[in-house]
Structure formats: structure tokens, C-alpha cells
Amino acid sequence: MANENPRVLLVDDDKDLLQLIAMRLSAAGYTVTAVESGEAALAALAVSRPQVVVTDLRMQGMDGMALFDAIHRDSPSLPVVILTAHGTIPEAVSATRRGVFSFLTKPFEPKVLLDTVAEALRLSSVPSGNTEDWRAEIITRSSTMEDLLSQARRVAASDASVCLYGASGTGKELMARAIHRASPRADAPFVAVNCGAIPEGLLESELFGHKKGSFTGAVSDRRGLFQAAQGGTLFLDEIGDMPLPLQVKLLRALEERKIRPVGSHESFDVDVRVIAATHRKLEERIASGEFREDLYYRLNVVKLYIPTLAERREDIPLLANEFLTRLGTRYRRGRLAFSPEAMQLLVSAPWPGNVRQLLNVIEQAVALAATEVIPESLVRQALDAGDTALTPLDEARRAFERDYLVRILKITGGNVTKAARLAGRNRTEFYRLLERHSLEPGMFKGNMKGDKEHKERAAA
Numbered sequence: 001m002a003n004e005n006p007r008v009l010l011v012d013d014d015k016d017l018l019q020l021i022a023m024r025l026s027a028a029g030y031t032v033t034a035v036e037s038g039e040a041a042l043a044a045l046a047v048s049r050p051q052v053v054v055t056d057l058r059m060q061g062m063d064g065m066a067l068f069d070a071i072h073r074d075s076p077s078l079p080v081v082i083l084t085a086h087g088t089i090p091e092a093v094s095a096t097r098r099g100v101f102s103f104l105t106k107p108f109e110p111k112v113l114l115d116t117v118a119e120a121l122r123l124s125s126v127p128s129g130n131t132e133d134w135r136a137e138i139i140t141r142s143s144t145m146e147d148l149l150s151q152a153r154r155v156a157a158s159d160a161s162v163c164l165y166g167a168s169g170t171g172k173e174l175m176a177r178a179i180h181r182a183s184p185r186a187d188a189p190f191v192a193v194n195c196g197a198i199p200e201g202l203l204e205s206e207l208f209g210h211k212k213g214s215f216t217g218a219v220s221d222r223r224g225l226f227q228a229a230q231g232g233t234l235f236l237d238e239i240g241d242m243p244l245p246l247q248v249k250l251l252r253a254l255e256e257r258k259i260r261p262v263g264s265h266e267s268f269d270v271d272v273r274v275i276a277a278t279h280r281k282l283e284e285r286i287a288s289g290e291f292r293e294d295l296y297y298r299l300n301v302v303k304l305y306i307p308t309l310a311e312r313r314e315d316i317p318l319l320a321n322e323f324l325t326r327l328g329t330r331y332r333r334g335r336l337a338f339s340p341e342a343m344q345l346l347v348s349a350p351w352p353g354n355v356r357q358l359l360n361v362i363e364q365a366v367a368l369a370a371t372e373v374i375p376e377s378l379v380r381q382a383l384d385a386g387d388t389a390l391t392p393l394d395e396a397r398r399a400f401e402r403d404y405l406v407r408i409l410k411i412t413g414g415n416v417t418k419a420a421r422l423a424g425r426n427r428t429e430f431y432r433l434l435e436r437h438s439l440e441p442g443m444f445k446g447n448m449k450g451d452k453e454h455k456e457r458a459a460a
Contacts, residue, residue, distance in 0.1 A: 005031040006121050007048065011041045011055035011067065012083070021054070024110050025117070038062025040438035042070060046406040047443045049075070049146045052101075052120045054113070057084035068100055075147045077154065079120035083108070134182035137174050139322050141410065142312035148304060149178070155302050156182035161254075163239070163299050164277040166306030169356030172277040173237060175306060180233040185273055188232030191225050196241030204246055205262050208253070214263020226259045226270045233273045239299065240280035240291060251295045274299065309351040309358060314410035316347050316358070323359050324374070327366045334372060341376035344422065347411060349383055402437040414444035 008030045012018040015036065022034040033050065035041050039062055041055065053071060057064035064082045071078055079101035102116045134156075135149055155162060156179045164172045173192055180190045198206055205215075209224030225234060236242075242250070253259045254274065258267040276299045285291035309316065320338065328336040338346070342365075351357055364382040365374050404423075412418040419441075420430035434441065 005029055006052070007031045007033070007050040008117060009041060009044055009050040009053045009055075010034045011036075011038065011053070011059070011064070013037060013056065013059045017056075021113070024114070025054075028114050028117075030117070035438075037438060038064070038067035038070075041067055043402065043406070043437060043439045044443065045071065045075075046143050046403070047410070049078070049143050049150070051078075052117050053078060053080045054117065055080065055082055057082050065098075065100075068098070072099055074144070077151055078147070079123070081113075081116055081120060083113075134186075135178045138171065138178055139318050140312065140315050141318060142307070142315050144307050145312055145315065148175075148306065151304060152179050153182050155179065155304075157184070159273055160301040161273070161299050162275045162302045162304060163282075164275065164304050164306060166277070166279065167308055167354055168279050169354030170306040170308060171355050172306055173235060175304070176233070176235045176275045176277065179275060180235075180273075183233070183273065185232045189229050190233045190235065191229040192235040192237060193225050194237045196238035200243045200246070203243070204249065207246075207250070208259045209261035209264075211261055211263035214261075218263070221261075224259065224261060226253065226272055227268065229272045231271055233275060236274060236276045236299075238278055238280075239276040240278040240282055240285050244290065244292070247292045247295050251292065251298060254295075254298050276300075309354040313347055314407045317343060317411055319355060319358055320346050320362060323362045324366065327363055331366055333366060333369070336366060336369070336372055336374060338374045338379075339376060342374050342379045345376050345379050345383070347422075401433070402439070405433060405437060405439055409439065409441060409444040412444075414441040416441050 006029075008025055010018060010022055010025065010032055012021065012034075013036050018034050018036060022032045025032045033044050033048070035044055038055070038059060041053070042062075044050075045053075053067075055064045055067055062070075064084070068080045068082065071080060076099070080099075081102045081104065082100050083104050083106060085106040101120050104113060104116060134153070138145070138149065140146065140149075152175060162176075162179060164175055166172050176192070177190055180186060193206060195203065205218075205222070205224065207224050207226055209222050209227060210218050212218055212220050253270070256267075257270055259270050260267045282291055282296050282300070286293050286296055320343065324336050324338065328334060346358070346361075353360070361379065361382040362374075365378040368378055368381075369375075405419075408419045408422050412422065416427060416430060416434075420427050423430060423433075425433070
């Protein structure tokens with residue numbers, strides 16, 4: 001990925017101008033996806049996240065500013081350049097105040113556009129690197145996850161405190177480790193502690209250490225986790241469960257960058273980057289008096305939200321096959337595979353326990369499987385599943401319908417026959433749905449790359 005040309009999404013309903021600008025950007029070394037409407041642009045964004053969007057302002061249907069608003073609701077860090085032949089100073093000022101990266105009035109010199117796109121890339125790109133090892137543990141082809149990873153890589157370069165929000169089992173610790181590996185602190189320790197799993201009386205000692213004799217059982221001096229993480233990252237999982245008295249001491253440690261072990265009169269300097277995580281709504285904990293507002297603002301400098309597995313269903317085949325390979329190796333079961341019906345059940349299940357539940361379900365199925373092909377019955381037994389069908393398309397809203405179609409096309413790699421069967425529609429109906437949402441099956445052909453790579457790794 002690090003050696004790919006920068007990706008630009010180009011949007012203009014003037015076909016001739018669209019082709020001309022696309023040629024210029026391609027000649028400058030960009031990989032260009034060119035579409036003729038805002039609706040088609042949103043479909044393209046669902047398939048693959050570009051690094052810059054260049055869009056015309058005046059278009060039939062969704063105009064450039066409406067497209068910008070739709071993009072920035074989900075991807076606020078994605079730079080958008082707007083082109084118009086009808087530009088006015090008030091429009092330009094309004095657009096830039098709302099977050100548009102640049103506003104260019106036609107006709108413009110080709111060099112001006114190229115310089116603008118290059119500047120957008122320079123200011124918004126994550127730090128360059130030769131590998132993707134920092135995110136190797138996070139398996140995804142979801143546009144939502146790719147946008148999250150882009151934000152994570154960018155914030156990793158700073159020393160800002162990060163708070164990860166997400167339901168249990170979504171992979172908050174994996175994301176914290178990825179941020180650590182992408183940061184300048186990568187060569188120093190990463191230390192994790194679950195604030196809700198340690199009794200209140202011991203948590204202070206765990207974090208700050210203690211002196212010999214400071215309490216019953218303290219038979220020797222002990223370094224705390226702050227000192228163990230010196231120069232690196234301290235991950236405070238389930239920060240919302242930390243007792244109030246300890247929140248005061250944590251806040252002081254963060255503000256003063258010093259810690260004092262239990263029973264000691266001496267303070268020690270610490271240089272630690274803190275990443276916190278919670279499945280709780282901290283604002284509600286603040287309102288109920290269970291969480292300090294000042295600590296919230298100290299920890300919550302950057303918020304990152306980790307989607308549930310149900311919000312990234314296109315990742316389920318990738319994750320399921322990866323887990324199957326790992327478990328097959330652990331259980332010495334050779335090359336295991338899911339039956340088509342088993343995979344369809346995995347894709348459509350509700351997954352309240354998220355990725356952790358998916359791993360548990362697959363491990364149970366592998367442990368009980370008598371053949372190399374995992375049948376639907378074992379997956380259903382592990383899920384204890386009842387009716388897990390996807391919501392019928394004719395009952396879904398338009399926005400959900402587009403997302404539904406995108407996920408199915410990603411799962412099937414753009415194979416319309418398989419996608420139509422999964423959706424319970426004939427090919428003619430399915431093509432009409434695709435046309436309604438400006439979706440082209442060819443846009444998804446490359447999305448089976450991850451499956452191919454997985455199979456190659458499994459065969460190696």
C-alpha cells in the first residue's frame with residue numbers, strides 16, 4: 001500500500017472536462033476514479049477511500065457542497081477541492097469556513113489544480129513509511145475502518161491523548177497497539193491495564209507502584225505500570241470503570257507528568273503517552289457524578305470510534321477465513337473451509353459480541369468439526385442462532401439500501417449472480433437497484449484481493 005500512487009476521486013457532470021482533468025491528474029502520477037454525479041461519488045467512496053476529492057460545484061442532483069457535507073459527516077479529515085465556473089468570493093469564503101480545502105474558479109491553469117491537489121495530499125497524508133506493519137493485526141477492507149485507520153495513523157504522529165470508544169469485542173486494544181506501533185514511541189514499551197478488572201485497593205499500586213511495607217502484602221518495592229511504560233504508551237482499558245478517588249490521582253499524574261508510589265514521599269518523572277478506551281458513554285458517567293469532567297477533557301483530546309462488526313459486515317469473510325487458518329494450525333486440522341451456507345450465516349448474523357464473538361464461534365465450530373468443511377449446522381449451534389437474516393431490502397431506507405448493496409458486492413467481489421442470490425432478488429431486479437444507487441459491479445472486482453492474499457498465505 002505504501003508504494004501505491006495517491007488516489008483522487010474526480011466528480012464532474014461535464015464529460016469532456018471530466019476526461020480532460022482525469023488525463024492531467026493521471027499524467028501527474030495520480031490514480032484517478034472519475035464519476036459524473038455526487039451520487040456516484042458516494043458509491044465510489046464506499047468502495048475505496050481516496051486521499052483527495054476534486055468535485056464540480058454546480059451539478060444535476062447532488063451538487064458539490066452537498067457532496068462535501070455528505071463526505072465530511074463520515075470522513076472529516078478527507079480533503080475536498082471544489083471547482084466552479086460560477087464562483088464568487090462569498091461562496092468561496094463560506095465553503096472554506098465549512099472545511100472545504102480549496103475553492104478554484106474555472107478556467108484555471110492546470111498547474112494550479114495540480115499544486116492544490118499536491119498541497120492537500122501533503123497536509124492530510126499520514127507520515128510516510130515503507131511498511132504497513134503498524135496495522136498488520138487489523139484485518140479489513142471496510143471503507144469505515146480504512147478511514148478510522150487513516151485518522152489513527154495521523155494522530156499517532158502526535159503525542160495527543162486518545163480515547164477509543166466502542167462496544168466490547170470491537171478491537172479497542174488492537175487499535176491502541178496499532179497507534180503505538182505507528183508512533184515515534186514504537187520502540188518503547190506498550191503496557192495495557194484493564195481498569196475494571198483490578199480491585200480498587202490494588203489499582204493504585206498497579207498504576208503507580210508501592211514501597212515495601214506500605215500495606216499488608218507489600219514485601220518489596222514495586223514499580224508501577226506508569227514506570228514500566230516509560231517512554232512508551234500506557235493503555236487504560238475501560239477507563240469509565242476507574243474509581244473516583246483514583247481518577248484524581250490519575251489526573252494529577254497526567255498534568256504534572258509525575259507519579260508517587262503508594263507509601264513513598266518521593267515523586268518520579270514519567271514520559272508516557274496515554275490511550276484510554278471505554279464501551280461506556282463517559283458524558284453520562286459525568287452527569288451521574290461517576291466520572292470527573294476535568295479528567296474526561298484530559299483524556300479525550302482525540303476521540304476515535306470503533307465500528308461494530310455489524311457495521312463492517314464486508315470484513316466478516318476476511319476475518320472468518322483468517323481465524324480459520326490460525327485455528328486450523330493450532331488444532332492441527334490442515335486446510336479447513338466454510339461451506340457456502342455457513343459463510344452466509346456468518347455474514348448475516350447479528351454479532352452482539354463483535355469480533356471477539358466471531359472468533360469464539362469459529363473456534364467452537366473448528367473444535368467440533370468432523371470434516372475439513374465447516375457446515376452451517378455447527379456455525380448455527382455455536383451462534384445459538386434463530387432468525388439471523390439480513391433486513392429485506394424493500395423495507396430499508398434509501399441510505400441503508402445503498403450500504404446494504406455495497407456490502408453485498410464487497411462480499412461477493414462484484415459477482416452480480418452471487419450478490420443477487422444473497423439479497424434474495426433476481427438479476428434484473430438487482431441491476432435496477434444498482435442503477436438506482438449509481439453502483440457499478442466492476443467497482444468491486446478488486447475487493448477480493450484480501451481473500452486472494454489470505455488463500456496465498458494459507459497455502460504457503
